[in-house]
Amino acid sequence: MISIKQLLAQTSGGLTSNIIPTAYNFTPNNIHLPVSDEVFEDSIPTIDFSLLTSGTPEQRSKIVNDLGKACQDWGFFVVINHGVPESLMKVMIETCGEFFKLTEEEKQEYAGKHILDPIFYGTSINGAATQVLFWRDFIKFFVHPKFHCPSKPIGFREISMEYSKRTWEVARELMKGISMSLGLEEGYVEKAMNLESGLQLMAANLYPPCSQPEVAIGLPPHSDHGLLTLLIHNGICGLQVQHKEKWVDVYSNSNAFVVNIGNHMEILSNGKYKSAFHRALVNGTDTRISIPVLYGPALETVVSPAPELLVDNETSNPPAYAGMTYREYLEMLQARINAKIHN
Numbered sequence: 212m213i214s215i216k217q218l219l220a221q222t223s224g225g226l227t228s229n230i231i232p233t234a235y236n237f238t239p240n241n242i243h244l245p246v247s248d249e250v251f252e253d254s255i256p257t258i259d260f261s262l263l264t265s266g267t268p269e270q271r272s273k274i275v276n277d278l279g280k281a282c283q284d285w286g287f288f289v290v291i292n293h294g295v296p297e298s299l300m301k302v303m304i305e306t307c308g309e310f311f312k313l314t315e316e317e318k319q320e321y322a323g324k325h326i327l328d329p330i331f332y333g334t335s336i337n338g339a340a341t342q343v344l345f346w347r348d349f350i351k352f353f354v355h356p357k358f359h360c361p362s363k364p365i366g367f368r369e370i371s372m373e374y375s376k377r378t379w380e381v382a383r384e385l386m387k388g389i390s391m392s393l394g395l396e397e398g399y400v401e402k403a404m405n406l407e408s409g410l411q412l413m414a415a416n417l418y419p420p421c422s423q424p425e426v427a428i429g430l431p432p433h434s435d436h437g438l439l440t441l442l443i444h445n446g447i448c449g450l451q452v453q454h455k456e457k458w459v460d461v462y463s464n465s466n467a468f469v470v471n472i473g474n475h476m477e478i479l480s481n482g483k484y485k486s487a488f489h490r491a492l493v494n495g496t497d498t499r500i501s502i503p504v505l506y507g508p509a510l511e512t513v514v515s516p517a518p519e520l521l522v523d524n525e526t527s528n529p530p531a532y533a534g535m536t537y538r539e540y541l542e543m544l545q546a547r548i549n550a551k552i553h554n
């Protein structure tokens with residue numbers, strides 16, 4: 212499939228009009244959209260990470276409570292004061308930008324086919340059941356349990372390694388807070404999901420400017436697999452989260468992480484915490500880059516609702532999800548993508 216960068220290179224020089232190919236026409240009819248397109252003036256909660264790790268016991272218990280509420284009400288929150296140097300976040304975004312500037316031939320070396328390919332360069336696809344093409348190119352690579360990374364551009368490996376380690380420290384503390392907010396011991400999620408051999412998937416999305424931003428979509432509504440995603444971006448807006456049947460713009464400062472709950476955390480919490488639908492819009496003038504890092508269980512771990520959450524003293528809370536390994540889940544997503552490509 213041709214990348215957006217290639218498509219734009221071919222159509223530059225005034226040979227064609229500003230009309231984008233119809234395959235990129237995304238209208239609400241192309242996909243079941245249960246929400247109105249009206250944008251909701253509300254903002255996602257902010258979590259002060261420093262209070263979680265070094266606050267007083269009272270501050271800590273308040274922030275755990277806030278974290279639980281954010282996971283329950285939104286499935287999305289912004290994390291500030293997390294200790295990852297802003298300079299590292301900035302250089303990570305710049306280096307991912309450099310990756311997309313490589314020649315198509317250089318990038319094709321990493322062209323992927325399967326969701327579990329260690330490095331996957333591609334365009335368009337995600338698991339959503341739509342035939343429409345998306346206005347984005349992406350690179351994804353697994354950085355844990357084994358570290359993979361494209362060897363170009365220079366420094367990508369070293370920077371990605373440092374970034375993956377530093378974000379893991381943040382994700383780990385957040386998972387402790389989330390465990391406690393569910394009334395479980397702080398190491399619960401880490402242990403139950405075998406995170407010492409858990410999957411960590413780093414990705415970068417490139418959304419070039421689009422001459423018809425109102426008919427195209429960067430990424431259609433979807434939820435993320437895994438437990439938790441930490442995202443940064445280059446300061447250009449585009450991410451929206453579904454909240455109370457409306458789309459809400461996600462704003463965050465350049466030194467903050469946008470964090471969202473993934474499908475496997477929803478399953479583990481037996482539906483208490485929501486893996487919210489989100490989407491990425493494109494715009495007519497600016498290139499947007501986003502870098503999500505996704506934390507998931509170990510591949511062979513069976514993920515099912517935590518038994519501790521199913522019974523409390525008076526009421527019983529039946530499991531709302533069947534257990535399956537993370538690998539089986541990803542293979543199921545892959546089968547869905549294959550069906551979409553071949554239909």
Ligand SMILES: O=C(O)CCC(=O)C(=O)O
Pocket residue numbers: 414416430435442444449450489490491500501503
């Ligand atoms: O670009 C964004 O802001 C969202 C990216 C995203 O949701 C994803 O890659 O799963």
Ligand SMILES: [Fe+2]
Pocket residue numbers: 433434435489
């Ligand atoms: Fe996502």
